[in-house]
Amino acid sequence: MIATFLGADWQTLADAFGLGGIYALMAVGIGLVFGVLRLVNFAYGQLVMAGAYALAFAYERGWPVWIGILLCFAVVVVLSVAMDWLVFRPLRTQTPAVMLVATFAVAFLLQSIALLWFGSLGKIAASLSALNQPWTVGGVDVRKISLVATGVAAGCLVALVLLLGRTNVGLHMRAAALDFRTARLLGVRAHRVIGSAVLISGLLAATVAVLMTVQTPLVTPDFALRDTILVLAGVVLGGMNRLVSATLGGFAIGFASGFLGGALPTDQSQYLPSFLFAAVILVLLIRPAGLFARRGAQAVERV
Amino acid sequence: MSTPVLELEELEVRHGAVQAVRGLSLTVDRGEIVGLIGPNGAGKSSTLQALMGLVRPAAGDVRLHGHSIVGRRTEDVARLGIALVPEGRRIFAELTVEENLRLGSAGRPGGDLTRVYELFPIVEEFRKRHAGALSGGQQQQLAIARALVARPEVLLLDEPSLGLAPQMVDAVFAALEEIRDRGIAILLVEQRAQRTVALADRSHVLSNGRLRLTLGPEAANDSDTLVSAYFA
Numbered sequence: 194m195i196a197t198f199l200g201a202d203w204q205t206l207a208d209a210f211g212l213g214g215i216y217a218l219m220a221v222g223i224g225l226v227f228g229v230l231r232l233v234n235f236a237y238g239q240l241v242m243a244g245a246y247a248l249a250f251a252y253e254r255g256w257p258v259w260i261g262i263l264l265c266f267a268v269v270v271v272l273s274v275a276m277d278w279l280v281f282r283p284l285r286t287q288t289p290a291v292m293l294v295a296t297f298a299v300a301f302l303l304q305s306i307a308l309l310w311f312g313s314l315g316k317i318a319a320s321l322s323a324l325n326q327p328w329t330v331g332g333v334d335v336r337k338i339s340l341v342a343t344g345v346a347a348g349c350l351v352a353l354v355l356l357l358g359r360t361n362v363g364l365h366m367r368a369a370a371l372d373f374r375t376a377r378l379l380g381v382r383a384h385r386v387i388g389s390a391v392l393i394s395g396l397l398a399a400t401v402a403v404l405m406t407v408q409t410p411l412v413t414p415d416f417a418l419r420d421t422i423l424v425l426a427g428v429v430l431g432g433m434n435r436l437v438s439a440t441l442g443g444f445a446i447g448f449a450s451g452f453l454g455g456a457l458p459t460d461q462s463q464y465l466p467s468f469l470f471a472a473v474i475l476v477l478l479i480r481p482a483g484l485f486a487r488r489g490a491q492a493v494e495r496v
Numbered sequence: 497m498s499t500p501v502l503e504l505e506e507l508e509v510r511h512g513a514v515q516a517v518r519g520l521s522l523t524v525d526r527g528e529i530v531g532l533i534g535p536n537g538a539g540k541s542s543t544l545q546a547l548m549g550l551v552r553p554a555a556g557d558v559r560l561h562g563h564s565i566v567g568r569r570t571e572d573v574a575r576l577g578i579a580l581v582p583e584g585r586r587i588f589a590e591l592t593v594e595e596n597l598r599l600g601s602a603g604r605p606g607g608d609l610t611r612v613y614e615l616f617p618i619v620e621e622f623r624k625r626h627a628g629a630l631s632g633g634q635q636q637q638l639a640i641a642r643a644l645v646a647r648p649e650v651l652l653l654d655e656p657s658l659g660l661a662p663q664m665v666d667a668v669f670a671a672l673e674e675i676r677d678r679g680i681a682i683l684l685v686e687q688r689a690q691r692t693v694a695l696a697d698r699s700h701v702l703s704n705g706r707l708r709l710t711l712g713p714e715a716a717n718d719s720d721t722l723v724s725a726y727f728a
Contacts, residue, residue: 361598368588368599375586378548380574380603380646 203333205455211339211404212451213444214346218401219424220443221353222394224436227428228370229390230281231289235296237398238421239303240276244269244402245412246307249316258320266399272303273395277388285387307414315413318406325407338407349400350440353393357436362389370436423450423466426473432483441485446473499562500525501681502547502578502650507556509542509705516542518705519556524650524681529672531692531699532685535726539705540685541583544652547683548580549573560650575603579648583655585639589628593619596627596638600645607645611678615671616641633664640671650681657688669695689722701725 219237226234247268251261280299284292324341327334357363362385368376369386377383405417424443431442450469454462476484500523509517517539524530532540546553549570557564565573574580579600588596597619601607613620616637622630627638636656643651653672657665669691676682686692693699694716701709709725716722 361602364591364595364598365602367591368602371588371590372586374550374570375582375588376599376602377570378550378574378580378582378586379599379642380571380601381599382571383569 204335204339205452207335207339207343208455209448209451211342213448214343215401215404216420216424216427216447216450217440217444218346218349218397219420220428220431220440221350221436222397222401223424223428224433224439224443225366225390225394227433227439228436229366229373229387230285230292232281232292233289233296233425233433234276234394235293235421235425236276236300236303237394237424238417239300239307240269240272240395240398241402241405241417241421242307242412242414243272243303244399245318245406245416246311246316248320248402248406249311249318249412252318252320253316261318261320262403265402266396269399269402270392270395273391273398274388277391281387281391282384304414304418311412311414313414315411317410318412319410321403321407322410338404341407342404345400345404349397356393362386366390419466423447423469426470430473430476430484432486434483434486438483438485442483445484499559501561502683503557503559503562504543504547505557505559507543507546507558508554509539509546509551510554511542511551516705517546517553520702520705520707521556522700522707524683526649526681527676527679529676529682529684529696531696532683532702533687533689533692533699533726534702534708536687538702540702541654542705543702544580544654544683544685547573547578547652571603574646577604577646577649579643579646579651581639581643581651581653581656583658585632585635587627587630587635587638587642589626591627592623593625593627593630593638594623596642597623597645600642602646604646604648608647609645612641612644615644615674633660633667636660636664636668637671640668640675644675648680650683651675652683652685654685655687656684657686657691665691689726690716690719693722 223234223237226232244265247265248261251264276299280295284295324338325336328337328340357367365376365381365386366389369381373383406412423446427442427446428439429442430446431440432438446469450465453465453468457465502524504520504522507517507520520543522530532543534540542551545551547558549568553566558566560576560578565576588599597609597612618634619638619641622634627635630638640656656668660668672682672684672695684692684696693711694713696713699711700707701711711721711725
């Protein structure tokens with residue numbers, strides 16, 4: 194049974210699960226903020242990029258791994274909160290189009306800052322590169338990072354489900370995502386709910402940065418940009434209006450991307466994004482509300 | 497005379513160029529039901545929106561225990577002890593009945609479920625169900641229950657009888673009487689003029705944003721007065 198699955202080996206499958214997990218985390222990060230703000234944060238990838246630079250910064254100075262990870266989380270969280278205060282808050286009552294364009298501006302601004310500060314050649318963040326070594330499970334070699342990424346993603350998702358389902362702040366976030374005005378009428382604090390969503394999405398971006406630099410230790414200003422576009426496609430593919438469907442969409446596109454990338458010969462895998470996006474368009478033509486959206490679900494009213 | 501719990505003074509509300517409420521003054525005290533009736537577009541809902549801080553009044557004042565609450569955020573008004581049962585109930589259909597009730601105490605933690613269940617046993621019975629699975633009348637009871645969990649001092653209701661079967665209307669109005677007897681100040685916005693006038697300690701008739709007439713419960717059987725007040 195060690196043989197193959199659809200012509201792919203177990204390493205490819207494990208990689209696909211790992212990438213699916215990472216993309217699912219990004220999808221949750223984007224979906225959480227979308228839920229409470231009706232804002233598609235295109236600058237989400239640049240949060241991951243900033244975290245990756247923090248890891249590279251620590252690696253170049255030879256700091257211990259845990260300090261690098263701590264720095265990564267600190268930088269990403271501070272940046273997320275700053276983004277909320279400086280951009281999202283003042284624009285909260287504007288149309289979704291204005292907010293979307295604003296996040297484009299933020300994305301390119303952050304990318305330009307990275308280019309100015311760190312140059313275009315890129316920095317190396319390789320403090321966790323040992324995770325690229327294989328683990329032998331039942332006679333099969335699988336890279337450690339694939340298992341770690343899958344495990345971390347699963348852990349984060351379980352923690353989030355518990356937070357949303359069992360705590361008051363989680364209940365407030367769910368209510369705000371369903372009907373913000375009524376939630377406020379009941380005394381749910383808009384700033385706190387939005388702040389919590391932004392904070393959690395920042396923590397997830399930092400986690401993604403740590404996992405991604407293992408496979409892609411070269412950190413450039415466009416780090417995670419392509420992944421963000423794929424995740425956004427996945428989120429729309431799954432269905433934006435519910436966190437679960439957005440997450441499944443993110444996982445699906447990550448898994449497909451990882452699986453096809455590993456299974457296709459190298460000279461064909463360069464066409465992979467074209468195939469993925471063609472598939473996204475096809476699915477949306479057939480199921481405009483999203484692949485995993487509930488039947489009869491309608492667009493939610495904006496705040 | 498002591499300060500009433502809720503006071504509106506010369507309240508003016510504009511929606512763009514439209515003047516929705518013009519110089520409305522009224523008071524509601526503990527253990528009182530005050531009715532606000534009038535045809536569609538009379539300014540009833542605009543008054544409630546201004547009270548809750550959903551729209552900022554163009555002029556005038558809203559006072560709770562004598563302190564102005566104009567300019568406060570909606571969530572802060574709720575935290576001060578004013579609860580609104582919104583038009584169309586606005587319950588969270590995808591959440592359970594219990595979660596809806598928990599949200600009721602979002603602003604004022606330490607909610608009082610037992611007293612709410614006393615008033616609406618059906619809400620307790622169905623507390624594990626999704627709120628969307630309840631009937632319209634049950635959803636209305638849930639919406640009122642949710643507002644009461646926070647132990648508000650003032651309860652505002654926006655057309656609670658809308659779309660309900662006559663029996664359910666009776667149940668809702670009976671509940672309002674009991675809520676009044678618990679010492680809560682109630683401002684009831686309604687289209688059902690006769691029922692409201694009969695129930696309320698006094699009812700103000702609004703038309704074109706202006707207060708036209710104030711009726712006592714004795715006017716409920718005087719349909720001529722009611723009709724002429726409505727079409728004044």
